[in-house]
Amino acid sequence: MNPILFYGVPEGCSFGAIVALEWSGLPYQLCRIQMPEVVSSEAFKRVNPVGETPSLRTGDGRFVSQSVAILHHIGAAAPASGLVPAQGSAAFDRFNEMLAFLNTDFFESFAPLWYAMEHGLQGEALRGVKAMGHDKVRRAHAALEGLLDGREWLVGEHRSAADAYLMGIARWNHFHQVLDRRDYPALHALCERLQADPAVRFAHGVEHGEPVRSTGAFAGHVELGELLAQTA
Incomplete structure (x- = not known):
């Protein structure tokens, strides 16, 4: 099968x-x-x-x-x-670090914005949840920019499954219109490269x-x- x-x-x-x-x-x-x-x-x-x-x-x-x-x-x-890099290698550890960050901090930063949309929040409740979500998304992007530290890919010199997973979450910024990703040059360059793939x-x-x-x-x-x- x-x-x-x-x-x-x-x-x-x-x-x-x-x-x-x-x-x-x-x-x-x-x-x-x-x-x-x-x-x-x-x-x-x-x-x-x-x-x-x-x-x-x-x-x-x-x-x-x-x-x-x-x-x-x-x-x-x-x-x-x-x-996925070879188990036991430094690249494998880096891969798991990046995937864990994406699966927790980066993913979760958008959670308040999805909650506000899916539950139809209005008025003061909507403004409060959106403000929290925007702050979390900006912090997560800044952290990921630092983690990239000049790398072209999240792990080493080649694309990995972590880059594939990144693209599925990073595009949520287009949906929620939180920030201009060009303010995070390394992350923006990576996402542009992935979007062309x-x-x-x-x-x-x-x-x-x-x-x-x-x-x-x-x-x-x-x-x-x-x-x-x-x-x-």
């Missing part, structure tokens, strides 16, 4: 796993999960009891959830891709339902109902 990635739309952090799969060269399929309706449904909880994307059905039929675990799984399945453009096209050509080994979409019927 091909691995199947369950990705969330709109604007899911699962975007990074699509990019990583494209970079890996592994054959894979995608299953589109609408948020919040389908992702919180009892049907999808048969895939992921937490009701979150991304999730991955592996080639041997297991389900793996959480971006960090999925990205490590992809890297281990395609070691020649260099998406064919795999990133493919992932954008997939999310928006546009006709796009894979640069990897994408084998098409499958429907959630079809997959659940196969495992019933």
Whole structure:
């Protein structure tokens, strides 16, 4: 079986796993999960009891959830891709540091803004939550700029799965209009380089339902109902 990635739309952090799969060269399929309706449904909880994307059905039929675990799984399945550095190396430690920062501080900085939007906050409550969110996003960007420390990529001299994951979150700034990323030159240069990458453009096209050509080994979409019927 091909691995199947369950990705969330709109604007899911699962975007990074699509990019990583494209970079890996592994054959894979995608299953589109609408948020919040389908992702919180009892049907999808048969895939992921937490009701979150991304999730991955592996080639041997297991389900793996959480971006960090999925990205490590992809890297281990395609070691020649260099998406995850060799375990025990300094680059591997750096990779885990960067991925942990993105998965916690960077991701969480946008949480107040998503909360305000999803819960329809108004008036003083909206202003307070947005102010907190804007402050957190600016702090996280400043911290990431420092962590880059002149590097072209988050880890070493080559792209990694951490860069793929970064792109899925960094684009949320365009959605919430918090800051001008040009104020963070190293981060801005990295994001511009990623936005020009064919795999990133493919992932954008997939999310928006546009006709796009894979640069990897994408084998098409499958429907959630079809997959659940196969495992019933």
